[in-house]
Every structure is written in structure tokens, then in C-alpha cells.
Amino acid sequence: MSSEARHSWSATAIDDAQRAEWIGFLHREPFVVDAYRLGFTVGVREDYSYQSSLRNVDVPIEMLDNDFRNPDLDRYIERFKRYAPSIGILGDAYDVEEAREYNRAARELTSKFPGTELIVVPKCRAAIDEIDEDIVLGYPMGYSEKTAGEYTNIVDWRGRRVHLLGASPPKQYEVIEELTQPRVTGEEPADIVGVDWNGIHLAALKGESFSPHGYRNADDLSIRETVQESLREIKRYWQSVGVWPTSEKGRNPLTAEPMDSVWAVDGHHASGRGLEDAIVVEYENGQMLAYRDEHERDRIEYREGLTPVEETRP
Secondary structure (H helix, E strand, C coil): CCHHHHCCCCHHHHHHHHCCCEEEEECCCCHHHHHHHHCCEEEEECCCCCCCCCCCCCCCCCEEECCCCCCCHHHHHHHHHHHCCCEEEEEEECCHHHHHHHHHHHHHHHHHCCCCEEEEEECCHHHHCCCCCCCEEEEECCCCCCCHHHCCCHHHHCCCEEEEECCCHHHHHHHHHHHHCCCCCCCCCCEEEEEECCCHHHHHHCCEECCCCCCEECCCCCHHHHHHHHHHHHHHHHHHCCCCCCCCCCCCCCCCCCCCCCEECCCCECCCHHHHCCEEEEECCCCEEEECCHHHHHHHHHHHCCCEEEEECC
16 A cells, blocks of 8 residues: 555545534424534424523524334425424444435435435445435444444445434544544545434433533532533534534524523413412423312323423422
């Protein structure tokens, strides 16, 4: 192997390959509000929604993930058309036929939604070759039941546009280095277009905030404040290693503060006499809602999947 082949990719080319176009955070309000303001690309999984009780702020669904535990491509496409996100994670392809099916779906969606980025996650080596070059490959990490290292070599992903799914930023950066650094065999680097990770909310529920050097105790902070601190640390980390996007094109600033102290479940601000007879409940996602009776509370908690922290009566 010649020296020219070993060093054919310049430092500038590698820097460009490592520079992401988006850093994703898929969760719910109020956390996505804080993430959006920091420049993260926000969104939800198809079977979730932003908390509809926060109606005085409009956060876009920029990225739509699939329900990987209960995949249904037709259902996903229907919801994709409803939300019209700029990025869509279509699903996991465990064999060649699934890869071809997702590839066809991606072609159909890009024809109807020009400029949209579609991601397909190959879960076997053969699936990669069935996915068109302009479709982003999802690189599974984190809690995936089948991670990329189990069925592929790092070379299989080089020369492709790649989005890293799950795992903490330092672990993701180790993979980014492997995907982009020069190799003696001369393969071109992968183009890292994005990453996403949502683990900081689970850490916040345990009273911990993220840092690149290990989790920190955050017992003195609320859950929302803990997630905010973790988001700031993630942004600082990605900026320090040159992965954070250089621009945030086409984003509208959020001018309304979404977290009034207490919201009634019908969307009105609860105060005065309305609170005197209300059941006020604080939830692990940072919300505080006021109910007229226990029946209404049971119905809303069941429908929205809310987990209470404590109940107070004013």
C-alpha cells in the first residue's frame, strides 16, 4: 500500500466528515423546548406526542423515529405525512427483503417531501448493499438488541452517510473516530450526518446529570434543571470535538415560555379559586397539572402515560 493511498484524506476532509448536520434529542415537553433553544434537533417516536397540555408554545417535530418494538411501515408513513418532519428514521432492516422495502418507502417519501433526510437501520451486513447511497444508514448503538459491531466491520460503513443511534456522546465519538480516521487500506471516511441520545432523562430521574467525565450528583436541581444541565454539557462536548453543527438554518426562535407554574388539563392556566378545589400533581417530566377530580386525573394519567412525583393540595 502506497503512502499516497494511506494518506489520501486530508485533515480538512476528516473534519468535514465528522461535522454533523444535526444532533438529535427525541423526547417530550418541556425538555424538547430547552433542547430546541440550545440548537438540538428535536422530535418524537411515532407512538408518542409532545405534551398537549403545554399549548402556549409551538415546538416543531423535526425528527420522527419509528416504534421499533412494534414496527409497522404503513402506520409510520401515515404519521410521517401528518408531521412532515425534516428527518425520518424509517425502521430496522433485519434482512435483504426488509432493506428493499424500506428503500422503496424512502424513495416514495423523498419524491413527495423533497429535501427530507431518510434513515434506514441495517441490522445485517447484506442489508447495507440494498440501501441507496443517498439514504442515511442508521448505526445502532446504545440499548439496541443488536449493535453494529455484532454483524459488520467498521469498513462496511465507510463511504456512506451515517447517523449514530443511542449511546453517550463519548462512546459515539469513539465510533465517529473509527468511521472517519485514515486507514492503511485507504477507504474514504464515513460522512457523519447526525447522532441522537435520550439517556439524560433517565439519569435525571436518578438525580444525576451528564458530563463527559462521568455522571454528577444533581440532587439540588429539579428534573427539568438536571436535563437542561446535561443538554448544555452535551452541546459543549460536541463543540469541543468538532461534531456540533456549524449552522442552524431555518429555525424559528421560541418566544413564549412554556412552563407556567400550573396548567389545568383543559389547557387553561389554573389560578385563584380554580386551584383552591383542584388536585395538583407534579410529574417526573417536569409538568404540574391541576385536575377537577380523581376521575379526570386517572383518565389523563392513563392516556398520557404520566408518572407522578408527588401530590399537593393548595
